[in-house]
Amino acid sequence: MxxxxxxxxxxxxxxxxxxxxxxxxxxxxxxxxxxxxxxxxxxxxxxxxxxxxxxxxxxxxxxxxxxxxxVEVTERDLAELLEIRALLEAPSAVQVARSASRAQLESLLGPARTGGDRGFHEALLTLAGNRHLVVLVGELRSRGARCGGAAAGHEQLVELMLARDLDGVEALMHRHLVG
Known part of the structure; x- marks a missing residue:
């Protein structure tokens, strides 16, 4: 083409x-x-x-x-999409918190403050090092895009990651995505 x-x-x-x-x-x-x-x-x-x-x-x-x-996105569709995202993103965030350098984690503070929900999650998943995961989550986000996304909690998540609080990272990611 x-x-x-x-x-x-x-x-x-x-x-x-x-x-x-x-x-x-x-x-x-x-x-x-x-x-x-x-x-x-x-x-x-x-x-x-x-x-x-x-x-x-x-x-x-x-x-x-x-x-x-x-296609209309129903509340059930949105809940199912967010559940899938939580299954993918929470372990990825824990992996990043475990293995990323302090400088890499600090690099998430900019997107946490100004990147909006999509920008932050994309930056976080990029640090996980799996480009297919970034694309897949992007597609899941697109399917539920008309229902919006919240940027709340991103700075707190980065603080937990910097503290290497893996249980806290996982719990906050689940709350952030599925409530």
């Missing part, structure tokens, strides 16, 4: 994700590629390609001869 088309597809993909997260694309509604293309000022092809990417993630569903329906 030519770099220009890929880049346009990626730009449309990001714009669609932002519209989904902001609630501009309504769950249950069907959107056609030509209508969205006009909205973004591009041809229908990169919109269709980006929507197919989102369909692979379960964010939209193709509706033959009509377009794409935005």
């Amino acid at each position: 030519p770099a220009e088309r890929r880049s346009l597809r990626d730009q449309v993909n990001q714009a669609l994700r932002a519209a989904l997260a902001a609630g501009e694309l309504v769950p249950g509604a069907v959107y056609s590629a030509p209508v969205l293309a006009a909205r973004f000022g591009v041809s229908a092809t990169p919109v269709r390609e980006a929507m197919l990417d989102l369909a692979k993630e379960g964010l939209v569903r193709a509706v033959p001869n009509k377009g794409f329906r935005v």
Whole structure:
């Protein structure tokens, strides 16, 4: 695929994700590629390609001869996604607290204060050293993006990590994600 088309597809993909997260694309509604293309000022092809990417993630569903329906995220869906994230992220945070250097842990303070929920969790998981985990959790976050995320507790988590309080890190990660 030519770099220009890929880049346009990626730009449309990001714009669609932002519209989904902001609630501009309504769950249950069907959107056609030509209508969205006009909205973004591009041809229908990169919109269709980006929507197919989102369909692979379960964010939209193709509706033959009509377009794409935005999938509604139920409270149960969100709870299940957060449960999966807790199963992945809590042990990863403990691993990072156990093995990362003090400087690496201190590097999390910036994202804890200013990176928002997504930025902090991505920085934390990156320190775990498993790029597939970063991608997988990113996909899980995308599925529940319209329900938001809270940045509360990130600085406290870094403090526990710096103190090498592994039990505290695990407990706080579970509370942060599943309540």
